[in-house]
Amino acid sequence: MEDLIIERTDKTPFVEFLALDCKLTLSGRSIPENSIQFYQPLLDWTESFCAAGASSLEIHIKLEYFNTSSSKCLMDLLNRVEQCRCKAQVFWYYETEDEDMLEAGEDYSAIIQIPFVLVEMDGTA
């Protein structure tokens, strides 16, 4: 299975889906007007990854901003992973002062039945 790499733009995050490493990384901003269009390849990739019988998946989410439309797409993505039989884990990163991003991570972890690790990052680092 091929990796999925999407370069970061001003409005969309860097996406790195590494099949062999069983690792998905999302970082940057996610504020596209058409978030469904942006996230569709990720959903398709996840579907294929799960269908291929993956045993595990590590998801690293390091978002600076996301609009409400993207928040729904993130939920769709995590839902797909939840339905997959692989052993998944989400690492949700937030900057020390960023209470909203921490709350968002807590909210997703309350809904999605996948282990979440909330990772605090020192913004000055």
Add this chain to the structure above:
Amino acid sequence: MKFGSSYSLSPQGQDVVVLRYSGVLEERQADMLISWAETIIASWGLAMPPSKKMLRCVIEMVQNISKHARRGEFIVSIGPENRVTFHSRNNVVGAEAEALQRALTLAWKPAFQELRETMRNQRSSGERTKSGGAGLGLLDLRSCADDNVCAECIPCASGSWTLDLKVWFHNERHLWKT
């Protein structure tokens, strides 16, 4: 929260407009406005939570116009004691007006204390809007601005409506670094 009441942008004529745009507001203009607003907010030297909350509001308000109306008005102003107001206005026509009225009613249904749970439920099981939105925009504005949101759907003579949306931030909670 103020819904259906009148909250003037310049109640005492003391607000200073720092950014005003009116006209075609499609994706290109939306990107530019968001970028300008971000630069302005960054120049105020705010602590992270309020500055991010403000930019989130700008993104939702501007993208709402570009997605639904493609033409409108967006204003950033500062009033007494550093009160910051974001103000957007756009026309709404036909079936969108009815959908908007429903959305406004739903957005003000939960009490402020229930917003987080409401948003969580909407994110996990709520349906997308016809335009592909998450149905979370107004709830997010309320959440970001501590309920300092005023939304009015004003009937116009031509049979269309105007959505007038104001979101404001006070300096009460030490938003500004000293």
